[in-house]
Amino acid sequence: MVNKNLVKDVVKEPYKYGFVTDIETEKIEKGLNEDIIRLISQKKEEPKFLLDFRLKAFKKWQKMKEPDWAALGYKKIDYQDIIYYSAPKQKEKIASLDEVDPKLLETFDKLGIPLTEQKKLTNVAVDAVFDSVSIATTFREELAEHGVIFCSISEAVKNHADLIEKYLGTVVPASDNYFAALNSAVFSDGSFVYIPKGVTCPMDLSSYFRINSGDSGQFERTLIIAEESSSVSYLEGCTAPMFDTNTLHAAVVELIALDDSSIKYSTVQNWYAGDEEGIGGIFNFVTKRGKCLGKRSKISWSQVETGSAITWKYPSCLLLGEESVGEFYSVALTNNLQQADTGTKMIHIGPKTKSTIVSKGISAGNSKNSYRGLVKMGTKATGSRNYSQCDSMLIGDQASANTFPYIKSQQPNSEIEHEASTCRISEEQLFYLQSRGIEFEEAVSMMVSGFCRDVFNQLPMEFAAEADKLLALKLEGSVG
């Protein structure tokens, strides 16, 4: 019989990104109204169309109700008690990284994000977002040589207003849902990526989101456009300090893939999850959606969700173009009192479209982990196919794992397959590994890693290693 406490101990690794950077910040007053939105827009020196976009979204948001259908329970969010703009004070314009406040660089250094020159060797371009603003974007010149635009969305608004005006809100309209409307009204920063026709992005692009302030929310917006025959791999990471209050994170990500292009979007989400009693932690309400507009275009989401007190996230694909492909690979780990309601939507609209869903949920402690996914075959999706697989692993008898797949078909000439299973770490397997001289904790982490293998295989190299480590750390002390 495996000692249950031992397993519990395995999940108890303290959150190592929980430090706060002591830096002077510029914050606006708490609350949300039209004036605040005008103020944000003014601070970011935005063109009129964007202010109009924000105000319109705000009007819609005011009329909307917070959704309550997810299998989540959390205390009511007071939207007037949040600071909607917070930025570290720094000089007006930064010519090079040398001018960035060393404290900020130090922060990202501590997080292991390669911003400084000596660390740029890793060949990953990074856009680092601190609270409401983007601090720095590396490798810009090298990318520019290939015609790739990679910058913060605020810069893109200034320098590429035409692209922003054309594409912003076309995948996730402001009225899409409550949190998307909120984001559209108050979004502060985020990344913008444009890959021109025929270009394969020479390096992985990455954004790193850091919440530093305890009372301000983070509302970033990411827009990625892949023109014909282009391809890009984009990585996203997130951390936050430990506060005993809940911080709201409501992001929107929009991907657009034209003919023969491909976008791979990988996330390792490690926001602060709150302590063992469930105090503090990030409320993570994210709308991520990709539009496969072009023929043979492909959008692939892979995510490792380990943080956040509440996760509400359904990265989706609208498969419009003929023979377009959507993929979703997810590992969601919840522990203590974390709650996650996550999954995907694959909407097949065009003919011969294909989608694959692989979701692995691990719930430990008193946590709640739900998969909620929609697969829909429209009337024109002839010859389309979907395959979904959702596996859950339960650790301890207090955690819950739910599966809610919504499957809808209006096209006879299409095929949908869905399967789901639930299991736990089997004592026999543990015993076997231990009898071969493998330490208990290592055996557990090997088994969890094996359980998630299908998803980890889809992650970019560095992320895969990181994800494996992250999961092992998070699970330390929780299996038994």
Place this chain on the structure above:
Amino acid sequence: MEIIEKIKTNKSIDNQTEIQKICLDKLQSSPLPNLRSEQWRLSNKSKLANFLDYSVNENNSKFDIPYPKNSQSTIRLIIGENCQIKLIKKYYSIQQLSKDELQKYIKEQISFFNQNENWSDLLNLSLSCKNNILGLKINGSKIPPIEIFSHGSSNSLNAKTLIVFLEKNCNVELLQVNLSEDNSSLSQSTFFCLEENSSLNHGVVSYGVNKSNLLNSLNVIQQKNSEYNLGSLHFKFNYARFEIRIKQSEGNAKTNIKGMQITKKNEQISTYTKIDFDGPNGFLDQINKSLADDKSHAIFEGSIIVPKIAQKTDASQLSRNLLLSNLAQIDTKPQLEIIADDVKCKHGATISQLNEEELFYMRTRGITLTEASKLQLSSYFQEIISFIPVAKDRWDLLDKLLNEN
């Protein structure tokens, strides 16, 4: 609100039984189910309104029981007609539940009702008059197969209720048949209580004519070591809803469900199942098949709930669907809610059309396309039909499914 007015004006308050009064009271606070809730959101609103459109009928017109010739050794009962049943034989007894027993049991059930989830039962019990409630207590062995008929007559809303107690160590084969005439609505609620070591092979065959509507609700409570097998078939309804709620009250019980719904024309048929495991070592094997043709809509929603107490539960649920037309629609949502960690739970769902390769193979062997499709369909149907007790041997359901229309 209309529905309540209708029930009220239909008869004087004095004539109502206590149960009817309790249910009416409950309905008063929310006369219709929450149409935005998960259980009702896919239900066709106008069809539901149409269901409630007919005036309530408490009298039972005579009707012809199908397949009369084959009934030699079966016990045949018609809800609303057989008022006094008392069969006491050497090995078994089938007796009517006394008024008090009935009332006590129904009241207890109502106290567990969830307004939205059990709306069909509330409606049924507020409509069902004394004559249309059949309560049976069965015990013993070597019990001949039982067939129980519910009938919905034309241009009216009919409500029938069946309550069956299966006493300890008792094995029964029971076929329940719901027949609806055209332009009719039938509300059927069934309550089974399976005591320890009992086993029930239950068949439900429901079919209508044009514009027949059905709300069929089935509530089963299984005590430990009981076995419940259900084979069900619903077809030819403008609107039909089959709700199955099974509770393994102490675990250690076995449940097998094989259900099928066939929709054509503009029909909508849905199946909702909720299986609660309230104790350890429960077993469930469920398969639900749908076939949707023309402009019809078939729906399946199944939930399996495994709380902490239900360790070592072994549950599987499979939803298999055939979509045969461009204008038809299939929705399926098998769901798992699990807290216990030492369990084996899985579910699966597929939606596709007839296998083209198999069709092609048969055609190369000289079988026409129509015949080949029929062959494929019959194998698809057969798995379910052969699981429906009584009917599988005596009723030619397969022929009815393949050759009618």
